[in-house]
Amino acid sequence: MPQWRRPHRSARHGASASDQADSQSKSTAPATATETSSSKSLEDRLGWFQQQLHNCSDIIYRQFVLSTGQSCTLIYIRGMISQDSVQNFIIRSLQVEAEELKRRDIYQLLFEDKGLSVSQNKIINDLNDGLHAVLDAGVLLLIDGDERMMTFSISSYPTRSIDEAPNESVIRGPREAFIEDLEINLTLLRRRIKNKHLKTEAIILGVETKTDIVLTYIEGICKPELIKEIKRRLSYIEIDGVLGSSYIEEAIEDNPYSPFPQVQYSERPDVVAAGLLEGRFAIFVDGTPMTLIIPVTLPMLLQSAEDYYQRFVAATWIRWIRYFFVFNSLLLPSLYIAITTFHPEMIPAQFLRTIAASREIVPFPALLEAFIMELAFEALREASVRIPKSIGQAVSIIGALIIGTAAVEAGIVSAAMVIIVSLTGIASFIIPHFDLGLSFRLLRFPIMFLASMFGLYGIACGLIIIYIHLINLESFGIPYMSPVAPLVTTDLNDTLVRAPWYSMIKRPKQLTRKSTRQNNNSRGWAKVKGDES
Structure with missing residues (x-):
């Protein structure tokens, strides 16, 4: 069971300088932490740390002697600590306080008055806590003659700069994105x-x-x-x-x-x-x-950050387009298979002759034809992610054109199927959430099987099964299809449409105990007109 506690790391400082430290040789140390947790001997405690961190070449044990003659050791990890901060704010501070150390007790200066110029510090007694502090990018100070230890948060290691979100880009919204820190x-x-x-x-x-x-x-x-x-x-x-x-x-x-x-x-x-x-x-x-x-909820996964930075009329129109292509990404190949196999009377005669002519030289049934193209498209999509970005887009586009054209000329697939699979692939990219798009891509194949066996009836049965699963699915007690099933009319203003902000007075009813988001007078010009009248 994990322990509930705050992490030791607190602040980041400047870039690290050159490593100037002497690693101590491995020495014989006590077997357990409890044997040395109350020891005041620097040698015993240092030996315990060297035993726990043996074969760790990046652990630095930096020893120095104070003006009072007492030995001290700083323990930290090379590359995760600002060397300048160690030198300027810890060692140099102790050297500056040399005269003060002659008149006052070092323990009172450091542990009671906290005389070092490092704000993020903490006093600990347990060796295991000290070990965790070192591994968590901290600096541990040991002083001979005192069982107490002091940790400092002066970690500094390379981090990625704040940049635009690569997978959730918007036109009008903010450009900042989270990083790994x-x-x-x-x-x-x-x-x-x-x-x-x-x-x-x-x-x-x-x-x-x-x-x-x-x-x-x-x-x-x-x-x-x-x-x-x-x-x-x-x-x-x-x-x-x-x-x-x-x-x-x-x-x-x-x-x-x-x-x-x-x-x-x-x-x-x-x-x-x-x-x-x-x-x-x-x-x-x-x-x-x-x-x-x-x-x-499912409607939440179909929303984009862009919806809330555009005017509500345009955002609603874009949302409708998104819903339409979501259904296309799931059903378009299945509808083509079902109609051409079981229900050709639904197609206009001239269009049916065109499809029949294109399929005349294809030796495979519509299901196998769709599977070949869908798998080829999935392979191209995966390859475009794995290969270097500089050539990924070119390879995916050229590969799709070449493979599609060659497959049609070779009589493996029909031109109509290439168009259907291409539209389906484009529709899957419109889904804002990648995992949801992957879900529809996976469900596309069993629905294609049902369409090839039972036609439109099989597609209807597949959709009913999916819908039953969705209405029984929950996310931490919240119905997955909320606010559509169960129906919550007050929350529909941000589902099929994106209502203007001044009309979204309430928060989602099932999510919060404080439902009021704003007052009824948030629309400023309406309030002014009311005052004038």
């Missing part, structure tokens, strides 16, 4: 929600990785029972390492065998802030830019 991500969120009720609770998951996890919500808006449920599910996670948010997503979702995602992830601070303002919960994971948003 947890503290920077929390800062980006704090810049948008300047409220004391924004809570950030930290835990550590992963027996080996000790990954920092931060649970974020707005107190008074997020339901307490939701917070309690998320903490309960996280408490059951016992895993050796958490290297990404997907590790947590699979462990806490309601139905792991469902093809539909029950947790939304986003790398945009504004999307996370909007979710928190609606009563949702966010989980930040150190080392990944993807933040989890809980709970989630």
Whole structure:
């Protein structure tokens, strides 16, 4: 069971200088921490750390002697600590205080008065806590003759600069995106929600990785029972390492065998802030830019950040187009198979002759023809992701053109099927959430089987099965099809349409205890007209 505690890391400082430290040779150390946890001997404690961190060439043990004649050792990891800060704010501070050390007790100066010029420090007594502080990019100070130790947060290691979200780009919205650094991500969120009720609770998951996890919500808006449920599910996670948010997503979702995602992830601070303002919960994971948003509904996954930065008329029109192509990405190949195989009378005679002429030289049935093209398109899509970006787009486009043209000329597939598969592929890219698009891509194949066996009746049966699954699916107690099933009329103003902001007075009813978002006079010009009348 993971322990509920705040991570040690607190601040980032300047770039590191050259490493100037002497590593100590491995010495014989006590077997357990309890044997030396109360020891005042620097040699015993240093030996314990060297035993615990043996064969770690990047661990630095920097020894020096104070003006009082007492020996000290700094322990830290090379490459994760600012060497300039170690030299200027710790060692040099002790040297500057040399005269003060002659008149006062060093323990009172450091541990009681905290005479060092490093603000982020902490006094500890347990050696295991000191070991965790070192591994968590901290500096540990040991002084001969005192069992107390002091840790400093002056970590500094390379991080990626804040850039535009590559997978959630918008035209009018902000360009900032989360990065792999947890503290920077929390800062980006704090810049948008300047409220004391924004809570950030930290835990550590992963027996080996000790990954920092931060649970974020707005107190008074997020339901307490939701917070309690998320903490309960996280408490059951016992895993050796958490290297990404997907590790947590699979462990806490309601139905792991469902093809539909029950947790939304986003790398945009504004999307996370909007979710928190609606009563949702966010989980930040150190080392990944993807933040989890809980709970989630299907209409929510079909919305884009762009919807809320465009005027509501244009946003509604774009949303309708998106819904139309979502159905195309799921059903278009199946409809083609069903109509050409079982219901040719539904096609106009002239168009039917054109399709029949194109399929005259094709030796395969429509189902196998669709499978060949769909698998080829999936392979091209996957190849465009894996190959270098400089040539990925060119290879995917040229490959699709060449393979499609060659397949038609060779008589393997018809030209109509190439058009159908191409439209289906384009439609799948319109879905804003990648995992949801992948779900529709997976469901496309069984529906194609049903269409080849039963025609339109098989497609209808497949859709009914999917719908039954969706209305029974939940995300942390919230119906997945909400507010459509069950019907919540007050929440429909942000589902099929994107209503203007001044009319969205209420938050989603099932998500929050504080439903009021704004007052009825938020539309300024209407208030002015009312005053004039």
